[in-house]
Amino acid sequence: MTNLMKHVSRPVTLAAMTAAGLLMGMTAAPSAMAATGTPAPECVEYYQSWRYTDVHNGCSDTVSVTVEYTDGQWAPCRTIEPGGRATFSGYGTNGNYVTGLRTCDPVSGA
CATH class of the missing domain: 1.20.5 (Single alpha-helices involved in coiled-coils or other helix-helix interfaces)
Incomplete structure (x- = not known):
């Protein structure tokens, strides 16, 4: 036994x-919700391609944003000055598209 x-x-x-x-x-x-704040202001716009997601801050204030993808992943938080741009990962060959931009805290990364 x-x-x-x-x-x-x-x-x-x-x-x-x-x-x-x-x-x-x-x-x-x-969790995804813990990593993000509110939706980014409408004056923050993005354009995505397979290789890059370009984000433009058209606001008069500095904003910190993250990008959410269809697979539930989030990009690292980036701070963008007024009129500035930041580049994030694109959707890649597997079609991991951006679902939206959200505000974030650049100090904690959340």
């Missing part, structure tokens, strides 16, 4: 370790 327990416990232990690793990865990653 002891030998049987060794064979049963290995798969159970492996499954438990795998599940724990997956859960830790999920808790370590910030």
Whole structure:
């Protein structure tokens, strides 16, 4: 019976370790809503291509924005001066399109 327990416990232990690793990865990653603020002002516009997403700040104030993609990923927060531009990743060959721009905190990256 002891030998049987060794064979049963290995798969159970492996499954438990795998599940724990997956859960830790999920808790370590910030949620999409925690990473963003409000929608970016309308005076902040973007143009996307397969390689780049260009963001232009047409506002009279400095803004910090992030880009949300269809796969749920967020770009790093970038601060753009009035009239300035920033370049983010494009949608790539797999069609990971931009779904919107949101304000963010450049100090925390959220």
